[in-house]
Amino acid sequence: MTQKILAAHAGVAEVKAGQFIEAAIDIALANDITGPPAIKEFRRMGAPAVFDRDKVALVPDHFTPNKDVKSAEQCKELREFARAQGISHYFEIGEMGIEHALLPEKGLVTAGDAVIGADSHTCTYGALGAFATGVGSTDLAAGMATGRAWFKVPPAIKFRLTGALSKWVSGKDVILAIIGMIGVDGALYKSMEFSGPGLAGLSMDDRFAMANMAIEAGAKNGIFAVDERTMAYIKEHPCESPSLRKEATVYEADADAEYEREIEVRLADVRPTVSFPHLPENTRSIGEVGDVRIDQAVIGSCTNGRIEDMRAAAAVLKGRKVAPGVRCIVFPATQRVYLDCVREGLAEIFIEAGAVISTPTCGPCLGGHMGILAAGERAVSTTNRNFVGRMGHVDSEVYLASPAVAAASAVAGRLAGPEDLGL
Numbered sequence: 001m002t003q004k005i006l007a008a009h010a011g012v013a014e015v016k017a018g019q020f021i022e023a024a025i026d027i028a029l030a031n032d033i034t035g036p037p038a039i040k041e042f043r044r045m046g047a048p049a050v051f052d053r054d055k056v057a058l059v060p061d062h063f064t065p066n067k068d069v070k071s072a073e074q075c076k077e078l079r080e081f082a083r084a085q086g087i088s089h090y091f092e093i094g095e096m097g098i099e100h101a102l103l104p105e106k107g108l109v110t111a112g113d114a115v116i117g118a119d120s121h122t123c124t125y126g127a128l129g130a131f132a133t134g135v136g137s138t139d140l141a142a143g144m145a146t147g148r149a150w151f152k153v154p155p156a157i158k159f160r161l162t163g164a165l166s167k168w169v170s171g172k173d174v175i176l177a178i179i180g181m182i183g184v185d186g187a188l189y190k191s192m193e194f195s196g197p198g199l200a201g202l203s204m205d206d207r208f209a210m211a212n213m214a215i216e217a218g219a220k221n222g223i224f225a226v227d228e229r230t231m232a233y234i235k236e237h238p239c240e241s242p243s244l245r246k247e248a249t250v251y252e253a254d255a256d257a258e259y260e261r262e263i264e265v266r267l268a269d270v271r272p273t274v275s276f277p278h279l280p281e282n283t284r285s286i287g288e289v290g291d292v293r294i295d296q297a298v299i300g301s302c303t304n305g306r307i308e309d310m311r312a313a314a315a316v317l318k319g320r321k322v323a324p325g326v327r328c329i330v331f332p333a334t335q336r337v338y339l340d341c342v343r344e345g346l347a348e349i350f351i352e353a354g355a356v357i358s359t360p361t362c363g364p365c366l367g368g369h370m371g372i373l374a375a376g377e378r379a380v381s382t383t384n385r386n387f388v389g390r391m392g393h394v395d396s397e398v399y400l401a402s403p404a405v406a407a408a409s410a411v412a413g414r415l416a417g418p419e420d421l422g423l
Helices: 002-010 035-044 069-085 099-105 120-128 137-146 171-182 197-201 204-217 228-236 307-317 335-343 346-353 403-412
Strands: 020-024 027-031 056-059 114-117 131-134 148-152 156-162 191-195 221-224 261-266 273-275 283-285 296-300 327-331 378-381 397-400
Touching: 002 020, 002 114, 002 131, 002 191, 027 035, 027 099, 027 137, 035 069, 035 137, 056 069, 056 099, 099 120, 099 204, 114 120, 114 137, 120 131, 120 204, 120 221, 120 228, 131 221, 137 148, 156 197, 171 204, 171 261, 171 273, 171 283, 191 204, 204 221, 204 228, 204 307, 296 307, 296 403, 307 335, 307 346, 307 403, 327 346, 335 346, 378 403
Parallel strands: 027 056, 027 114, 114 131, 156 191, 156 261, 191 221, 296 327, 296 378, 378 397
Antiparallel strands: 020 148, 273 283, 273 397
């Protein structure tokens, strides 16, 4: 699938793994950390204007609402550049969201697109059948100026999904299980292609979470076969920009497509999974976690801040209380998700359980703000990385889990076991 999309955007009949190409891009994305360096390089190359003001998206989401003076200056630079360039898709407080949840919600990405973003989790959009990958700020600057980018065509690994998910198992558990199986370099500079009969049972929110974490296996991108559920999502999220309003282009892998490796994933075998410090590959099922006390639970992020994630957490927290001494912070990924939480009564459930709800922000995921860990503290988090010092002090620990497991852990005051989810 990836090779077909890249060939189409490069204007050639076909491409091969390892080949270097230059291809047109449909969206170039930056945030408040990666955007300012890209703007600096954009100006240094003497570019007069972005290639298409409707095809550049700027989303200040990492340190917003502004954490301090430095973060305020970063956002100001993004804001002023967007204004000067007439960029259509600049999303800030009031209409903002975490970039990788916001762009699909706004209909800015569709099946068959080629997307670059100066953020490693740009691979999220592969859930829609798009090629999407993270790039450096200099490459993004060139993309904003020319509408093109260079790529080394990746080989592919095919993940054939079969069966159906069990109770409390989500896409987050599936991708953690896969990373635990192949390792953090198991798909290094490869395309992780997901297909098979089990795909039908995965929601779009499951798929977004899985594509989001393809980079945690070292992948160039993750991509899902397009099906009726994909097309329904695209139809439900139309784009407001005339230049981006187009029919989705569905690319299918040929029956004789060459893969470096083919792996069957039996979804019924996947259990609620936790990734232990300090690598996403250090996975255990919740029946194997032992007695690990926690200080904080974080529910949200570009991985798990969508409405199904909020519903799963609320289903666990309803009628219960967060354990004494545990801080539970909920981050809806966009304003729309936040509003849905209010309308559906989820916000009330969170507050009555003793959790707090934050405006959409990346915040604690990267140790930015709104939930930094002190030395010796442990957090269970629905984010995507648990490297040393990822969420604060280098002597803190991060355990990655699904929203259901994180919520159950907040109530238990320790990493949840099967009994905490009624399993």
